[in-house]
Amino acid sequence: MLCVRYVYARTSRLPLTEIDYFATEKMRKNRYIQIVVLLFLLCLPATVNSQEVPGPDENIPHLITFGRQGGETSWGDDDFSQTFFFTIPKDYKDPFYIRIYDADIGGKTDELNNFWNTRMVYTIFGGKGCYTDPQAKGIDPSGNYKSGTMLATRTFGMDNKLDERWFTFGPFNPADGEYYPKFSSNVFKIICDGVSGDDGNLYRYALSRRPDANVPIEGANAFTYEYTFRMWNNNDTSFVSHIYPYIDSGCIYIKQRNFDWDSDGEFVVVSVERKGQSMPLSGEDQWVDDRMPILDAEIGKSLDFRFYKRRGDLVRNNNVVMTVENQYGENLQFFSAPIGGVPVYKPRITVRPKK
Secondary structure: OOOOOEEEOOOOOOEEEHHHHHHHHHHHHHHHHHHHHHHHHHHOOHHHHOOEEOOOOOOOOEEEEEOOHHHOOOOOOOOOEEEEEEEEEOOOOOOEEEEEEOOOOOOOOOEOOOOOOOEEEEEEEEOOOOOOOHHHHOOOOOOOOOOOEEEEEEEEOOOHHHOOOEEEEEEEOHHHOEEEOOOOEEEEEEEEEEEEOOOEEEEEEEEEOOOOOOOOOOOOEEEEOEEEEEOOOOOOOOOOEEEOEEEOOOOOEEEEEEEOOOOOOEEEEEOOOOOOEEEOOOOOOOEEEEEEEOOHHHOOEEOEEEEEOOOOOOOOOOEEEEEEEEOOOOEOOEEOOOOOOOOOOOOOOOOOOOO
16 A cells, blocks of 8 residues: 655645655755856856957958859958857866857858859967068968968858858867967967859857857957958948957057948947047048057057947948058957957046045
């Protein structure tokens, strides 16, 4: 004969079996654990996703590279190539992966010109000279820009299996990068070249500890010297894009250059010392440049380049290019996770004695 013992819950007069009671207690504990985990995730710093390119602080939908057929630059790509660098902290010893979102050319995300005929080559480099070769830091795909040791490469055309999905390169050994003491990191390079066709390839990168998910590496980052990207197809004020050039010591002034902005909106620079300085934007298939002096408080920090879309008639599919150099003509880096954090203007308050 089966005997069932009863216990009474504190909040009810109805009897519960012992099995029900312990099941209820387990559910309470699980709910408590879920709340703790949720609070932990909410408290994580913004840099937890910093190895995505574009980064979350940049609010940029996609990178873009066009096929070089015909040499047409009015679509918003001046050289049909884009180079990014990833920095892996020297203390990180585990394998890692470089992932590409929508690596193919065709489908929902990419930009069609007549018919899909474009091929892109992604190549990953490490080893000596990967970063320190002077031509690796250039803004033109010429000379020895593919310096270093080739670690992986693949050519993509139209592939429905990859449309709006992630493709993964790796695993890679951090020691196979080029160690750069100033960053205390091993540096890797990825180049996307539009080798044929004339369509626009819109894509994103992620650095990850895992091949099947974007799991960030603490302290890692990504940067480029020439940023080619897509603006939002939305001119609401919440769709403001940002990029963050880093101002190193010894910088007296910068010269920004931007290409094919189609006069689409406003370009404003913000820093800890600058509330908002307007800079010129280029027209259709044109370059424009301007100089800006650097203030003492901006040294060793990032600037915030903010791009506001033009109100009124929407400029769609606006692809743009941006570079920055110092007074010596040295190109400056745009970091996906801004060094020193997103700069916030700090007004100086002067206290005057009351007369």
